[in-house]
Amino acid sequence: MRQLDNFGHPRRRPLFDPPIVRRAIKDAFIKLNPRALAKNPVMFVVGIGALLTTLLLLRDIGQGLAFRTLLYEIQIAVWLWFTVLFANFAEAMAEGRGKAQADTLRRLKTETTARRELPGGGHETVPATALCKGDIVRVEANELIPGDGDVIEGVASVNEAAITGESAPVIRESGGDLSAVTGSTTVLSDWLRIRITANPGDTFVDRMIALVEGAERQKTPNEIALNILLAGLTIVFLLAVVTLLPFAIFSVKQAGSRAAPDVFALVSLLVCLIPTTIGGLLSAIGIAGMDRVMQHNVLAMSGKAVEAAGDVNTLLLDKTGTITLGNRQAVQFIPVPGITEQEVADAAQISSLADETPEGRSIVVLAKAFGIRERQLARREAEFIPFTAQTRMSGVNLNGRQVRKGAADAVKRYVGELGMTFPAELQQEVTRIAQAGGTPLVVADNQRGALGVIYLKDIVKGGMRERFDQLRAMGIRTVMITGDNPLTAAAIAGEAGADDFLAEATPETKMQLIRQEQAGGRLVAMTGDGTNDAPALAAADVGVAMHTGTQAAKEAGNMVDLDSNPTKLIEIVEIGKQLLMTRGALTTFSIANDVAKYFAILPAMFGALYAASAGGHGPLWALNIMRLHSPESAILAAVVFNALIIIALVPLALRGVQYRPLSAAALLRRNLLLYGVGGIVAPFPGIWLIDQIIVLLRLAPGR
């Protein structure tokens, strides 16, 4: 099977991928469809304004107005259309990135056939798309699994690279937590009997395609609220601009003869004032946020879940695999009295040479520190005793010497059978290690009895403490979930820097913890993979199921991590926060921008009002603090700036504002300075510069 890189998309797609840009440009025009525009009140108003100015322009061309006037009117109309197109382009860019992924995924859904069991026995061959929930199919080696389902018979190795990007095959077997299979993956060996669990069009791959394409995209609650704010502001500015006409008519009548401001100026003012920057980029931000989640190889079932991730107050993290490395490691050899540490190390190493488990390997590594080199035992006619569930010991027989290592009680029995005593000091050490959260392995041989104990320890992953500190700074509490006893749990939680722990966790206690947190008004995020995790995953506000997990877990959660990496929860939280921050930053920036635009357009509109002499400047020209050249150039500069800022901010909208793990107060101070104060200040030089260029290019008179 062709190896796909992370289900068909590279981890980092360049921001402006030429084919996507080309398609986005085309889509920008298609999205001019009024029905599509009406979904976005802000851009709809801009569209109406563009249409209105275009119609007036046509009228004025018909009337044969002066070239100077027409040049100004053409430019206003064109730039208003550009404003709409730029916003459409931003949305199309974000969607395009999803569509590119969907196309790759769709190629997976090749026409597969399935061998469906007939009720009366025997098989019939049907196309995979004809399979329904409840059908039972048989899949042999080197065949594609035709649909999502549960294994009801058989064990097989399956290549799931098409979905997960992980090329190492996985085992799938009936019963237990390894029974779920996904359509479009390949059986490598043996055979499986599978009960189909998804109807056509509703399979995992179908859902992935729909999700990445944004076809199922629904506006998230926060996005809707923001849309209401933007629509409200648009109406306020509509009122301010529409009533400005009567005010102007009144003023003009009071002042004498000068004509009231033209519709072009009013429409320009309106478009500049309404929050076009955020209005144009809002949906792109949402789509790009989902896309970022996808690039982390996480499938979010809804945008709401991603948004909720930003709000999470409590993270429930499984100890094993998330906080600690999956395996314990030897960290110390403790001899019984009369035996040297060296001797314990030597015996431990011999007994572990054939032990291929990570724990066994870690013992050999630790022994190296005692100068005990690796030995080639085969030459010395060694007989290896493998670990069995009955003996709970492993070891080696070497020229009559039997070396064993294993759990304390197993070794104690072995030593007892040899007629030797188990030293009390050793028993104490064993208890001490267990209480500290470690695992004691006792080493013994048949000549001297118990020799000492190997201290196996849970190793906290590097950098966990720092991450937890960051989370705490962001106001997120971490709770470590473990099946260990409270003593062990406390020791590891303390070492890792988690805020709290839940020891001896069962699905019930986990559920109880979630309920308790939620009752206190907190949002909870967790990961899980087993069927018994399903209720908790469903109850949590953000439930991330591991792709290796059961079908039940995957359906209960609202996200699936294709890499099955529980640590990723932290990244998901960060993406959620980044999404909300980007919206807030651009909203603030958009509103702050208006100040400068007033100072460009109002003097241009009313600069001649109450002028002492015809053609001279009136009192309100004093508001032209940017010293823009002429009324035409000033209005044009504001409109052009307003349109260009949308394009300029597309990368920010797609990439999201830079995320830093800081407290809310520090984040606010930083973002406020950047997007609030920056939003007020930036347009002044921006509009000034555009005014200079417009006059330089003789696009407007430079009076």
Added chain:
Amino acid sequence: MTVIGWAQIALFSLILLVLTKPLGLYMARVFQGERTWLDPVLGPVERLVYRLFGVDPREDMRWTTYALALLAFSLVSMLFTYAILRLQGLLPLNPMGFSTAKAPSYATPMTPDLAFNTAASFTSNTNWQAYSGENTMSYLSQMVALALHNWVSAAVGMAAAIALIRGFARRSAQGVGNFWYDVTRCILYVLMPICLVYALFLVSQGAIQNFAPYTSVTTLEGAAQTITQGPVASQEVIKMLGINGGGFFNANSSHPFENPTPLTNFVQMLSIFLIPAGLCYTFGRMVRDTRQGWALWAAMYVLFFTGVLTAYHFEAQGNPNVARQGVETSTKQLGDVGGNMEGKEVRFGLANSALFATITTDASCGAVNSMHDSYTPIGGMIPLANIQLGEIIYGGVGSGLYGMLIYAILTVFIAGLMVGRTPEYLGKKIEQKEVKMAMLFILAGAASILIFTALASVMDLPAESALNRVGLSSTYYGPTYNNINNSGPHGLSEILYAYSSGTGNNGSAFAGITVNTPFYNLTIGLAMLIGRFLMMLPALAIAGSLATKKHVPASAGTFPTHGGLFVTLLVGVVIIVGALTFFPALCLGPVAEHFLMHGGRLF
């Protein structure tokens, strides 16, 4: 500007700061149903009131029930006032015979449109007066029909604010309190005790309180003068404390019978801000974090101080054209009466006039001790802008607090997203419903001011139109923009001020515009009702929605809403949202006038 002027502004600020906590604490006790030291006296009265009206004060109302009770109460009391005004000619306590055949020749007739306007005005706590009290109202109208609202409309506003506070304070609750309970306790425990002491103080300073007919005297110059009389002090106190602002006399607080001494002037200013400032503390107390209340107080103070600074500055600078005539206007030479003294009481001077004008428009009071129309363009823009920001700088009784809270909700929503979480304020998530209602609040105010002003500035009524006839007189203005006394940008300011004052429920007049015509009476009357109820209902809806929500405990990830950063942000949002909405209109009015004045053109 003078040192003594600044010293008085500083003293005012200091005393306001000192009084905020004790009053706020007392009001929190009153509205949380805790025991106060007035219980032995007022407790039986309170219980009697409940029994009399058949009210169960323990019934917890949902916001819809609360709003319905509030609206019904306002409607009934408005109809009551309308009836008394229309019937005042038949009712007692009318020594001057207003609305009868015996009425003096200068009397203003109580037409239906004027009665509607006045009833709407007092019900909405606006106290816009399209009439002169001494020429129009019988003592009964003043004391019953109008003074009644001075009490109850203040209590209604406060009740709405308390309901909103409860929305924040309660967790997963259905109700927001009991309207009748809140109104009763507000009047009995808050307004009455203060007014009693306050009225005696005013009388001691020389304010009048009698039922005598007007006195006719012959002046030293031999001219005949009518000196008005009446029960002034009792109405004056609630006019200030309830932030009503409707004067007994047309001259309002510049009249020596209403505001006799500099001391009463100082106390009157203080009594405008007293309850709204205290309510900030009440808010903090009831939501169990007084820092939150102080943050609102601080934001209000910053806005207030900016206003007073600007107004005082421009008034002290005066009109350069006057100085050019060789008239001495320098405050250095004349003390606190230099600069622009047109329309100001010499008794009060510049600082106390600018301070009074700022306070009365920050709060939706509308009492005046100087003529706002005569201020310099920018000096006069401050009262106008204060009103247009939504009467939230301390603001009306209750309405100031809920207005500022709505701005706080918007602030949290706009900027709060920048910390990467769904915005929350005081542990309550700000979601669709809150944003929708907050935007309705903003929209109602902006739409009323802008649309009515736009209408009045261009409406070409025929010359003989009854819609624009003054009272029942033979004066017809025709087009609505002819009612202004001044041309040019100042004329626009006059119209804009009238509708801003009405919508903001302020009631102060820029004056300089004749408004006792059916057109203005009806449109301003509507503006007042919109500004009151269409802005109060969203606040109550938010209260209901917030009360049902869970409380999210604060953490390091929570947007902090008590420090200086939030205060700055809140002030910024108030100014930007307000300025962005009204800046174009203000440009064509005061701003243009300002530049023209410096160019030597006056209107």
